[in-house]
Amino acid sequence: MSTPPAILPKDAAAAEGKVNVQINGKWYRFPKGTRIADACNSVGAHVPCFCYHPKLSVAGSCRMCLVEQGMPPRQAPGTTPQYGDDGYLPISWMPRAVIACANTVAENMGIRTTSKLTEEARRGVLEFLLSNHPLDCPICDQAGECKLQEYTTDYGSGTHRFTEEKTKKGKNLSIGPRVNLDQERCVLCRRCVRFMKEIAGQDVLGVVGRGTHNAIACYPGTQLDSNYSMNVVDICPVGAMTSKDFRFKMRVWFLKSTPTIDVNCGTGTNINIWTREQQVYRITPRQNDAVNSCWMPDDHRLNYKFINAPTRITTPLVKTDAGAGQRPSTWDATFNMVVEQLHRMAPSETAMICSARMTNEELYMVRALSKQLGVTKLDIVPRKGENDGMLVSEDRNPNTNGAKMILGKTGAGLANIRRGVRNNTIRFMIVLGEDLTAEAGFTAEDLAGLEYLLVVDHSENETTKAADVVLPGVTFAEKYGTMINVTGRIQRLNKAIEPIGDSMSDWEICRNLSERLGCDCVRVIACPTPMSVLDEMAQEFEPLEGITWGSIGNEGKVIMETGVTIPLIEREKAKK
Amino acid sequence: MSYVKIKRPKFSLLDKVYVVELVKGLAITMRHLVLSLLGKSRGKEDFSTKGVGVCMQFPDERWDSRLPEYYRGAPTLVRGEDGRERCVSCQLCEFICPARAITITPGEVDPTSNCQKQEKAPAKFEIDMLRCIYCGMCQEACPEQAIFLSKEYLITLTDRKQAIRDKETLYRLGGTRKGLVNKWNQYK
Amino acid sequence: MDAIINWYNDLMSNEIWFYLIHTLLKLVLMFAVILAFVVLSVWIERRVAGWIQDRPGPNRAGLPLFLLQRWGSKEKQPLKNWLQFFGIPETCWIARLCTWLRLDREIPCWGLIQPCLDGGKLFLKQETTPSYVRKFYFILAPMLVLGPPMVAAAVIPFASEVNTCYGHISMCVANLDIGPLWIFAISGLSVYGLTLAGWSSNSKFPFLGGLRATAQLISYEVSMGLSIIPLLMMFGTLNLQQIVQFQADNGWTLLPLWGEGLSWQRWAMMLPLGISFIIFVTCVFAEANRTPFDMAECETDLVAGYHAEYSSMKFASFFMGEYAAMVIGSAVVVTLFLGGWSIGFGADAALSAYSDWLAVLCQLCMFIVKLLAFIFFFVWVRWTLPRFRWDQVMKLGWLYFLEITVANIFLAAAVLYFIK
Incomplete structure (x- = not known):
């Protein structure tokens, strides 16, 4: 018993x-x-x-x-x-x-x-699903990350008993500006239908037809044009919904994914960057239930083309003679020249503009450089937009909180600098990671009137064209660093590809410049990696206390109270 | 017992002195030398060749007609009977290639092509013959029967750039294969 | 004309000028012969290796006629055009002979110019000097390998002596009284090249190769020197010219078939001399770093041995140095044991009685023939025997050869004592 x-x-x-x-x-x-x-x-x-x-x-x-x-x-x-x-x-x-x-x-x-x-x-179940499946894996972009492929390998039978003619449905249908639909590959799971209805709130997809002729389609007169439409590509378990941008670009098994964050707005959406040999092929959202759930907006997802664009600056550019054009140079020669020019500058007539798109480490090094030069006119360029009620924050700078913490600036001094340039009290300028002719409100004449303009940026723009010296920085995909998003969460950027050409991380440029300018602060010049910069910052800034690169983790850590929330996450929490 | 004891031969004193064995060895090699020079080397009758030894005088005499069916020469791309480019640029050959000789840039199918259902075709297909090791894994991996190893073995280059064979060259070398791949026509 | 002859007579009558001029001529001849033989021995090596392995070896390299076509028009210039040019009919035997000799395609050389082409290739190869080497010694090493065999060759007589109206010429660059010692001393220097190469390469395997070369050379130098003592006891001189003269008169060391050689005393000496011969030849193989003693460049253990880091002409210097050592080794063996330049059977004396110059010419030919034969033997052994193991090499050198040579000296002394 x-x-x-x-x-x-x-x-x-x-x-x-x-x-x-x-x-x-x-x-x-x-x-x-x-x-x-x-x-x-x-x-x-x-x-x-x-x-x-x-x-x-x-x-x-x-x-x-x-x-x-x-x-x-x-x-x-x-x-x-x-x-x-x-x-x-x-x-x-x-x-x-x-x-x-x-x-x-x-x-x-x-x-x-x-x-x-x-x-x-x-x-x-698999046999039924496959009875009408076209088996065009060789041309399907989903191959390699296709659930149907995986499950068939794991549980399916190796042979096909279905000898009848397969049902024909629409292939390669354009159902929106960014998404293609292949109805034959579809397994009718209706994830896309539910996503558009429940999350995106734009009920355009539905199932039409009967029996074996069931197919996903847009309702008449509508198309899948929501700013979150590409998420249906991610959640589609098979290759029915495919991205037009990634269509036939590369097979996924060649790609390496690097977990990092999006830098297009203050939300800091968690993403994976998919790369192969220095080339970025696509960006997909990474699940982080405190930041972006499983989703990301399309315009942020597609904003990666500039990384491998021909407009990237790959070598330092210098103007050696007045009136002459810029010509490529080496880092060593350029640094020596810049240091000589910076020594001649009057600090009171100098202004520095950096960007809240830079990482904390870079901003820390910018601060060190400004201290070394004795420049007090230093600010960021604020960027405001509309909150879309989902994931896109009204602050379009990804690291405004970091800039506020490290530099104590929020862009209020920008107008002063602009005025200084126009009335000629500011004759020298150092610009990092910003195009002044865009949001900052400068005109090309303002820049032309400057005596000396040093620009650190990764791509060509009006400001780099006007510069006396351009130092090639890197994009967000090529550097390590941390950023603090609108909710006060510190998150990590990871390096997906090596810096393109001769370009160098901005924090490294600032460190090297400070060192050559005679900075003797060991805490600045002895930093070998962004991780050690973070360690230095952790000792100085109260919110960062106890924070190390490892302790941040892939999902980030909340370090300050800002009172800002992300609408989509709030809705998700409310649902539970 | 984890080891096997090998039985070593017992050597007599004469063997150990080595001189006699040495002379025997010299006699063997000398016999080969003389037979070679006389054109009577063993196994010579299998090759209908002229000259010394059992060697084939390569550029003058060739083995081509005796190459086996399974001979693995330079990889080529083939067209189907219907003239369709069989390759759909699935990049499995690029993936499997152990020497990374294959580079494919995928693209949309040519709008004038006779098979729009295929959707995808290589925009560029390059094989670096300096890298290719003729292993035949591309042929094995191909799901479309589009890449085959030809019997071409004599690849002579005067320039590294010549080694890279582009899509046109590969299709020219591959020609047409019999046997319809029904995957992309209306019957499927 | 008379003035020139007078000037020539005056010049040659001056002892110093006479000495300088004939020495210089001999020197040039000597170097030319040795360098030619280095090249030739590479060809012999490859051809014989081929035959032994049932293949032809390098048989293609000829002077292709397309070179001539390039100079002239773009059209082909087949043989018949040339024949026509000289007015020779195509059916004539000359035409047929030319066709048989493949002259319609190329000037055949039976692959003889292969080593020249190889040399040209090595000249044109990219020269790489690794960044981590000790540069000075790295560059010095190949020179040290190629130099000593050339210098050692100076004492080897390649023909007998000639009496001219101006004086007496010994057909030997330096007629030293310490011939064998000179050779041992100088050729021993070449190991510095190998050692330096191994050390300066600053790399593991070359270093081991250099060490092996040093150890092996020292080990075998001892037995080599001791092994020829019975020989010297019999000859009673160290002058190589006199040694060869003795052999010419009284029968070669290993073939005493004329002169005093027919006496039973000489045949009694054959036992110690035979032992000497075997040991000496083995030691020459070891000294020349040839298979089965090429431990210093043993691919199976040491990649390429001491020259693993070398490329282009520096590598070629090692390569040539080895073949030069082989040629000199053969020359020494021929001189000491196989009668050097002597034609044998009293022919030398008969010829020189007829004409000194004719005798010298024949003797030179004889010397070259013997040299070629021994080089062939070198090659033959290489393609017969597998390489020894390193411990076997050391054991053979120190445990067997050293003891046997020492015992052999006593044996020779005893034989000499009893037969006198």
Whole structure:
């Protein structure tokens, strides 16, 4: 006779608000209301899903996540439950599989993800899905990250029993300015439909036709033109929705993904940059439930072309004679020349403009440089836009909080500098990472009137064209660094490619200039990496106390209270 | 026992002095030398060749007619019977190539082509013959039967740039293959 | 005309000028012969290797006629155009002979110009000097390898002596009384080249190669010197010219078939002399770093040995130095054991009685023939024997050869004592 333990596991779990679930023969505890699919995935028993997405409502339409499930038999009236040695009731298994995405766990539930029944169910589902699938993987952009490919490799059968003619549907349909649809590849999971309805709030996609002629399509007169339309490409488990931008550019297995953050607005959307051999091919959002959930806006996603554009400045450019054009030079010669020119400058007649698009490390080094030069007229260029009520923040600078913390500036002094330039009290200028003719409000004449203009930037623009010396900096994909977003979260930028050409990280340029100008502060000139700059900053700035490169992690860390929230995240929290 | 004891031959004193064995060895090599010079080397009758030894006098005499069916020469691209470029630039050959000899720039299919359903075709397809090691893995990996190893083995270059064969050259060398790949026509 | 002859007579009558001029001529001849032989021995090596391995070896390199076509018109200039030019009919035997000799395509050289082309290639190769080497010694080393064999050759007589109206000429650049010692001393210097190459390359395998070369050379130098002592006891002189003269008169060391050589005393000496010969030849192989003793450049353990870091002509210097050492080694063996320049069977004396100059010419030819034969032997051994293991090489040198040579000296002394 078995002797159950004194405290039954069900009571122990209930005290924590949890339930006991047996998965593949082992017992685990999960909070009440956990979906079976999530429960299984969290303990390493993988459940394949097409239609289920944790951020969307449950559809349960693909049937891919079928698992074998069992519960204790219902007690006959008047009997006492017979607990086993381990304190659990015996499980009687259901003769048919259930879908893991739409059901939640319950006390003493049993789940098998590797049983014969499950395997057969999965193979059957895959066979049906593949009966009309065009099998054009060689030309499909999704190949390599396609769920259908993966599951077919894992669970599918190697042969095709379907000899009838396949259903013909539309291929290569343009359903929006940035997205292409291939109805034949579609497995009708309706993730895209749910995304557009629930997250993007632009209900343009739906399923048309009947039976085997079911297909995704836009409602008449509409098209998929939301600023979040490309997220359907990410969530599409197969190659039905493909990005027009990435179409036929590169197979995904050649690409290396680097986790980093977006620098187009103050939100600091978490992204992956996909590169191959110094070339950036695409950007996809990276899940961070505190910043961007799983999504990102299209205009930010597509704003990477300048990284490999021919307008990149790859060598230092100098004007050696007055009136002559810029010509390429070496770093050493340019540094020597710049240092000589900077020594001749009067600090009172000099202004520095840096950018809140720079990382904290770079801003720290800019501050060191300004101290070394004795320049007090220093500010950033503010950028304001409209908050789209989703992810795009009204602050279009990604590191305004960092600039405020390190330099104590928010762009208020910019007008003063502009006035100084116009009334000729400022004759020398150092500009880092900004095109003054754009948001800063300078005109080309203002710049031409300057006696000396030193510019650090990565691409050609009106300001670099007017400059006496241009030092090539790098884009966000080529450097390490940290930024503080609008909610006060410090996040890391990672280097996806090496600096293009001879270009050099801005913090390194500033450090080298300070050193050559005679800076003897070891904390500035001895910094070998951005990580050690961060360590130096952690000692100086109160919000950064205890922060190291490693402790930030891939999801960032909140270091200050700003009171700003991200609307999409707030909505997601409210839903729960 | 994790090792096997090898039985070493026992040497007599005569063997150990080595001189006799040395002379025997010299006799063997001398016999080969004389037979070579007389044109009577062993195995010579298998090659219908002239001259010393069992060597084929390469540029004058060639092995071409005896190359086996499975011979692996320079890789080439082929067209189907319908004149369609079989390659869809799936880049599997580029991926599998152990010497990284293949470089493909994918692109849209030519709008005048006879198979729009294929959608994708290489904009550029280059094989660096200085890198190619003739392993045949590209042929094996190709899902479209588009790349084949020809019997061309004599690749002589006067310039490194010549080594890079572009798409046109590869299609010219590959020619047309029999056997329809029905994947991209209306029947599918 | 008379003035020139008078001036020539005056010049040659002056002893110093006479000495200088004939020495210089011999020197030029000597160097020309040795360098030619270095090149030739490379060809011999490759051809013989080919034959032994049932292949032709380098047989293609000829002077192609397309060179001539390039100079003239773009059209081909086949043989018949040339024949026509000289008015020779195509059916004539000259035409057929030319065709048979493949003159219609190229001037055949049986691959003889292959080494020249190789040399040209090595000249044109990119010269790389690694950044981590010790530059001065790195450049010095190949010179030190090529130099000593050339200098050592100075004492080797390539023909007998001639009496001219101006004086006596010994057909040997430096007729020293310490011939063998000079050779041992100078050729021993070449190991400095290998050692320096190994050390200055500042790299692991070359260094090991250099060490091996040094150890091997020292080990075998000892046995080499000791092994010829029985020989010297018999000859009673160290002057190589006299040694060869003795062999010409009394039978070669290993072939005493005329003169005093027919006496039973000489045949009694064959035992120690035979042992001397075997050991000496083995030591020459070891000194020349030839297979089976090429431990210093053993690919299986040491990549390429001491010259792993060398390229282009510096590498070629090592290559040539090795072949030069082989040529000189052969010359020494021929001189000491195989009668040097002597034609044998009393022919030398008969010829010089007829004409000194004719004798010298024949003797020079004889010397070259013997040299070629021994070079062939070198090559033959190389393509027969596998390389020894390093410990076997050391064991052979120190445990066997040294003891045997010392015992051999006593044996020779005893034989000499009893037969006198």
